[in-house]
Amino acid sequence: MKTESNADLTHFNTFAFPCDAKVLYSIDSDEDLPLLRQELRNAPCLILGGGSNFLLPEKLDCAVAHINIKGKKLVNENDRRCLLEVAAGENWHEFVQWTVSQGLWGIENLALIPGSVGAAPVQNIGAYGVELSNVIDWVEFYHLKTGEFIRLTPGECQFSYRQSIFKTELKDAAVITRVGLRLTRTPNPQLDYGPLQSFQHSDNLTPAFIAAKVAEIRQSKLPDPGVLGNAGSFFKNPIISDEHYRVIKQAFPDVIAYPQQKQWKLAAGWLIEKVNFKGLRKGAVGVHQHQALVLVHFGGGKSEQLLALAKEIQQTVQSTFGVLLEKEVRTYPFCG
Numbered sequence: 001m002k003t004e005s006n007a008d009l010t011h012f013n014t015f016a017f018p019c020d021a022k023v024l025y026s027i028d029s030d031e032d033l034p035l036l037r038q039e040l041r042n043a044p045c046l047i048l049g050g051g052s053n054f055l056l057p058e059k060l061d062c063a064v065a066h067i068n069i070k071g072k073k074l075v076n077e078n079d080r081r082c083l084l085e086v087a088a089g090e091n092w093h094e095f096v097q098w099t100v101s102q103g104l105w106g107i108e109n110l111a112l113i114p115g116s117v118g119a120a121p122v123q124n125i126g127a128y129g130v131e132l133s134n135v136i137d138w139v140e141f142y143h144l145k146t147g148e149f150i151r152l153t154p155g156e157c158q159f160s161y162r163q164s165i166f167k168t169e170l171k172d173a174a175v176i177t178r179v180g181l182r183l184t185r186t187p188n189p190q191l192d193y194g195p196l197q198s199f200q201h202s203d204n205l206t207p208a209f210i211a212a213k214v215a216e217i218r219q220s221k222l223p224d225p226g227v228l229g230n231a232g233s234f235f236k237n238p239i240i241s242d243e244h245y246r247v248i249k250q251a252f253p254d255v256i257a258y259p260q261q262k263q264w265k266l267a268a269g270w271l272i273e274k275v276n277f278k279g280l281r282k283g284a285v286g287v288h289q290h291q292a293l294v295l296v297h298f299g300g301g302k303s304e305q306l307l308a309l310a311k312e313i314q315q316t317v318q319s320t321f322g323v324l325l326e327k328e329v330r331t332y333p334f335c336g
């Protein structure tokens, strides 16, 4: 296990805000985890993957563990499915590319999502009509409190929209080490989501083709963090009651919403655009011009400026629509 004191995390977060961490541990293998537990002696520790869903403070007074465990393999295969095992420190998009190059179906719609495999179950990553929970077989983690390696079934992970047990009961206590995925060689294209519908009648669809189309669509509206600091959608799309939806629909007939059993999921990007924040810049931070749900850092700014902008957006959306936008990006304070 490598250890670095007063580590600079500027390049460990896709917002590229400067952050000075008290101590940074690099976890390269399962064997490092009991050592980490010994070092921490129950003190809080922030578990870090690619830093693409974090807003970090200028100074972080707790330990940070960067998960860098590598490896992937096909565990077994029958005529219905392939079971794959992949380690937490693998890059998610590179893993998707590898599966589609093998002709495997299941995660092609999740192409180009930044970050690590280990973080993917934490918020149950989702895009273009597919969620990770659709293909998860198990999630393995190391429990920092008890020192055990444990495997959870998808049911035990309590997955829902941008949610799992790793954000609640097991928050900051479970270091995800490996994930088991069930993919298939039988064609199973998921093309119901808006811009993908035009491929529904195409012949000879392959997972690689769909992954490439998803990547194209994403590149046309989401900023590349390598060029412009961001962490994807800053807020979740809010889910509201049918009664509340009717009130909004009456006042704003063009509201964009999707039915969810007896509730509605509102397009937060639409709400933010409607209150005129889209494309707005405040010094070093702002709202992306093509996607109002994405807050951006132009460089040279501080994360407090972005937090202040996020708060202003929340207050304006709340007073206009009576809807509280919940943050999707993890913001400080941590370590508590």
Ligand code: FAD
Binding pocket: 014, 046, 047, 048, 049, 050, 051, 052, 053, 054, 067, 088, 113, 114, 115, 116, 117, 118, 119, 120, 122, 123, 124, 125, 126, 127, 166, 174, 175, 176, 177, 222, 223, 224, 225, 230, 231, 232, 233, 330
């Ligand atoms: P980090 O940001 O490092 O961590 C995120 C959370 O996971 C933290 O709470 C952290 O403590 C925890 N964590 C990280 N690794 C582990 C581990 N090994 N064990 C336990 N906990 C861990 N998300 C989507 O769902 N869909 C999208 O379409 C999408 N698009 C995006 C587009 C852009 C341009 C960007 C910048 C982000 C986007 N995201 C999207 C958000 C982000 O990519 C995902 O949340 C991703 O899974 C975060 O991975 P990470 O390794 O960077 O996690």
Ligand code: EPU
Binding pocket: 126, 127, 128, 129, 194, 221, 231, 232, 233, 234, 235, 236, 237, 256, 267, 268, 269, 270, 271, 273, 278, 290, 291, 292, 293, 328
């Ligand atoms: N919209 C607007 N104005 C905007 C942005 C969007 O009116 O500025 C409208 C669009 O026209 C569309 C609807 O809102 O009708 C939905 O927009 P989009 O398809 O771009 O998706 P989203 O709901 O904004 C969600 C995820 C993304 C994911 C995409 C594709 C959340 C919080 N975000 O965004 O995930 O990539 O769907 O599936 O659920 C992320 O989590 O970081 C992320 C990028």
